[in-house]
Amino acid sequence: MDDDVLSNDYYSRMLDAVKSAKFCNILTHFDYGVRRLNLSVNAFRLIAEPYLVNIFKNIIEKNIAFELNAKSFIKYGNKELYEYAIPLYISLGGKLFTLGSDAHVAEDYELGFKEMKNLLIKNGIFELAVYQKQQLIMVNI
Structure with a gap:
């Protein structure tokens, strides 16, 4: 598939899913659909931003956390x-x-957490959302 077609398909489906979700705590894999594409940030922005703005507005309204995914962050660069x-x-x-390991093997557990925490701190974020029995708990980074 063409990068644009694949990206538009992925993000339109994500937007539909977020809008229709009755109950959800975390938006994961925000970049899964483009994970293996060789898109520059600018190309990604041009394709995905119109969708992401709507996706993010919806998850903010529904108090759904945004996950930083270690596999994507570290392994897929x-x-x-x-x-x-x-x-x-x-x-x-x-x-x-939230931070997610996306660990399919034990040695990937908490892979990149230090780097992801540092990026959040750089952006003025000092707490993470943790859910226990579907209840939100904020913890210091």
Whole structure:
């Protein structure tokens, strides 16, 4: 598939899912659909931003946290996409962040957490959203 077609398909589906979700705590894999594409941040922004603005507005309204995904951040080298998306989310009023290992093997557990925490701190975020029995708990980074 063409990068534009694939990206538009992925983000339109994500927007539909977020809008229709009756109950959800965390938006994960914000970049999964483009994870293996070779998109610059600017190309990503041009394709995804119209969708992301709507997606982020919806999750903010529903108090759904935004996940930083370690596999994407570290293993797929998409740190720059997070450096773009985090300030966008914050600019729309977003405050809830989580970290996800996406660990399919034990040695990947908490992979990149230090780097992701540092990026959040750089953006003025000092707490993470943690859910226990579906209840939001804010913890210091």
